[in-house]
Amino acid sequence: MDPAQLLITQNRAFPSLEYVLQGSIQDDSAHLLKARLQGLCDNITGEVEQFDDHEIVHTLRIPGASNVSLRVRYALDDMPNPIYHLRYVASAELDKSQSVSVRQFHDCCVTKNIQSFLQELGFMYDHEFFAKGDIFRKGRMKITVAKISTLLERNRSDMNPMQIRRPLTASCFVEMSLIGSMHDDKVADEMKTFAEQLKPLISLEKIDQKR
């Protein structure tokens, strides 16, 4: 194969692992965390980037095997034609030696027909939530501080983005993620050292399946 093709296949095969650390912080201390992250992270444009997403989870129940869940996510402020992002995340590998959670994932950008398409395939609506907050980035890492909320009333045909939302908890959900390949050893250390810097405010930990 000529070098260009080789490069393409290599690049496509690589990133399928996501390294994740999660945590939560009370609402009234969230501004402290944001200020800290703003100081520690890359600051290219000078402004903190905000996001406002709606995520819908569809599940396919297979009798005799574990269920498959697909997540459909789009940005509410990307109207009129938002990009829908379809993601499959496997459960995190139980590896005690790793200091971060590692999970495989696959994703793809789709159009808005995806919801009806999934229904045709047999996926059923499971649950949905809204996430609104800020994104920070440091090198390869992406840190999101989001407030998760649900709808007060479920009305799927109404795509009005100004629906009334009820927050799920009195805290914000913080997730640090990095996309890498299997050969990246230093990734976990990189994430862990950065998590140490946020230590007294929030402690980011591996995903605990039992909770």
Add this chain to the structure above:
Amino acid sequence: VTIEPCLEPSVYEYTLDGEKIKSTQSMSDHFTKILSRMELNDLCSEDSIENSNEDERRITNGGKNAFGTFLEQMRQANIEICALHDILTLVMSRRYFNLFSNVADIEENLNTGNVRQQRDLLIRQSQDIIHKSWISKRTSARQAADVLLSSYERFMKIINTTSGNLENFHVQLSNLRQRWKIRKQTNTNKYLGDLSFRSAGSFYPFKMQFEVTKADSHKRTHNNSIDVIIPEELQVRVILKIDIETKDGQILLRTYSTMMANDTIMNINDNSYDSILENAQRTVFLKELFSQLCREASDITNIIQPTVMRNSIKCWILSDVMMTISLLRTSEFDPSIQTESTLYGAHIGLLEYSLCALLRQQFLRNFHYSQLKPSTLMLGVPALRRIAGVNAFNYNQLKSISENKSILQTIIELAQHQVIRARILNLLNNLATNCDINMTVNISAFSSTTSTYGRVHLIAPGYDVLCRWSYMFQIEECQVKIQYKSHLVEFQHHVEEVQRFFINQIACFKFTIACTLAKIFGWLVVGSTMAPTVGRLSEIQFSAQLDHPQIPTSIGIRIGDDLQLQVAVRKRHERNDDTRMDDDSNERIGGGTKGIKYDSINLDDYYGISTLQKFEMFISSLLHHEKQQ
């Protein structure tokens, strides 16, 4: 406004020998009193509360300096709060100090029946209790004081020792870390720092790490116990030099930029680590800027193609003007070369700021940082883009390829504009100083770095009402547009054309105003020639013949080569003999051409400050003669 919440236990104040004083003021009153004493203009306290002791009076009467007073008061308050905080911490730990709740007021426990006896008993009991509790409080307070004193002595010992350079090294390292990005490398004991602009989005591939180590014993001085090692490429200082010169070798601009506050003074003796690191970072910046310019110079989308040679970029910004941008090392730079025009002062600061801003714009583009909508999209660049490289275009950029200006293009356009503007304004200046009518040039405040707007007014002094011409001009990067009397003229590339245009206009103006003046006195323009545009200065033709119904003299006026008004007269023998050209008396010397002969008049014979005034005198003298006759 009250600040104390409800249901809070009241605060009692005890003097040193156990006496209890119940403060009659609530907390908010106390607070307002303190605030009112902190009036910055007040030199003496207004109210006297129970403890107006020596210290407080000194504070409030102290220095004439209002800020000093304020600072002193804040410091005292801070000391008190710190002490209180320490005591409260000790109390909370319950090991050295215990506070008991207040003994309830006796007055509130009155019951009926056997009041007096009960009251006496209660009073005695409570006094005993108070007395005992006070003794225990004093001993525990003494214990707490001992703890505090010992810790204070320990800290003072640490601060006062100048033991070993280990502490000093860490102290200095932390100082340095406040200004520069320094990280400890894991597995080794190295402290590495980063001078690059990577967190701003730069992708410059050169190594820009420096190392901070403990100084060797021979370099260790009283102040410095750290040593900063910079890579070799950054130890040399570089200068960015910009030259603009014409084909004939005339230097229009030569400027140097080192990105330093004071440009020409390079202090070699300044050895503090901050300045060393700053210089290294300046070198990084200039190198990166120059490499970016070189990369843009080899871009095929450029209209003007610059050439890159060794360490300089050359580019023809106008047909006869070349701009050179080069990166020199300080060893090659000779400050003793005499330069004709150097920018200094505020201009250098503006130049450097603009360079930084342009480079930052480039950094932003480098990242292709598209917004993550939704937030779960992958960070960074997709695979195919990564292959295409940093300068790859995406669809939108391809569509607007001509709108994205690179740094070099911006610089070229600015340089073009500056050169043309300088030339045209110079030209207008020369014309204005040399012609004897008033030519005012106004430059609009709305001009920008790439286009200048302005007006030119032509007025004859003393005869403002007669004639007043205005021109609006707009200078852009390569062309000049002039608008006058509903005409719009464009000149491209040749500044001489603008000069001829204005000379022509001045000539026309003088001619027109002379004719207008004559018309006021009753003269009529019988015939005239006007050439609206000229190819050469010798071709200026403005001439007219003026006749008066009651004066048998014809006047011919003409604008000569030197733009001066020339006047000639001719006596008419009969009324309408202008058409007779083949008169004997009209033979010209030299033969050949037949024409009407005029006798020239020297306007200097007449009184007047300007030529126009002399002309006016001349005309009125003719009329006067006629009237006399």
